[in-house]
Amino acid sequence: MNGASRDALAAARERLDALTDNTSVDAAKLADELAAVTALLDREVSLRRVLTDPAQSGDAKAALVGQVFGGQVGGETVDLVTGMARARWSRSRDLVDAIEQLADIADLIAAERDGTLDDAEDEIFRFSRIVASSTELRAALSAKIGTPAHRNAQRELLARLLGGRARPVTERLVARLVAQPRGRSLESGLEALSRLAADRRNRSVAVVTSAVPLSDGQRERLGAALTRLYGRQVHLNLDVDPSVLGGIMVRIGDEVINGTVGDRLEEVERRMAG
Template identity: 30%
Template sequence: MRDRGVETRYARALMLAAREAGELDGVAESFVGVVAALGQNPALVAFLEGPQVAHDEKTALVRQLFTGRVEATLLHFLLLLIDKNRVQHVADIQREFAAMVEESQGLSRATVVTAVPLPEDLERDLAARLEKLTGRRLLLTKTVDPSVLGGVRVTMGDRVIDGTVRTNLDKLRAQLFRTNVR
């Protein structure tokens, strides 16, 4: 099992530094772009993680690539990851950081699964009800899965509200098999 302590510590440090610099939203947006760029360039990641490459070469390349393109706070953070040999954790740190930013802004993520796309009015109604239930603003991710047959399944963190036809049929089937018929 992976220790998430590294990601949490570094994400928290970036959060505090970005907030103090007044760059929280910009850093959050730029960090997504940096991770996407690294994900699209495995050779760059190998270069930055490689022990055979001198530290000064790594920092020079990061400065060349990102100076003027990302906030100073994020640039310094990326250089810190190189200094501490933590580049391999950058994507996990970014995910943890994004979650912390959303939390600080009173946002939560929810995944909504339906058999067919929801009409806009039902989607707005569902979002409003979920926001009232949680007391938070929600960022909805919608997924269509015909196997649920009908209804809605909502996942928010470790909480699941499952009102799908598939789940109800499965419960009914299990109940029928448990019932002794004589």
């Protein structure tokens, strides 16, 4: 997001944090309701255009939110969406993206409350590795055939993969992503969830790929080094790939620190060819 949309999202996230500071607010229920709002606005293009139309007054847009969603979702959800409708957005679709992000954050807040946020973050990453390694699984979960039978098949597949093996919040987040990809690939959606989980703990995520599993001591030393380098806590998601031959490759966002033997061999080959 850029410009006005980025500012509007930041303000909405602050309101969500303030709301969920009250432990009497059911964060998981809030997440489900925000997801339902996302699904409706994703379908109803004209509605989201009206709600982001700068020519419409804030009061008019707030009244429309009340008419559409009042009685369908809780008061906290209506208040959040009303505040977002009053804000300025660079694109109408940014409003829907922002509400979807708030739904995911609300679920992560629920996990934080019950002490399972770390587990959920690790489970999302491990599931993303499974998806990346299986073309058939990725195709089955990403297919856009919208028949009830197909949707049921996807739900059953996810239940076999995650049921009883992952925290409930992980199941909810992944199931929602599969059911409502909204134009994203499954891999990019899982990566976005991982970033949100890390952000919730005010830390960065480093995807570390090595030829063999790192020892506890190696993980601790690498984590400490990256924390010093970036000036904030860095969570390590570990992946093993024998093709790197040796050394490690670290990716934090768009930045890659490559110290693998394979990379060094490619550099030697480039120099020899030159």
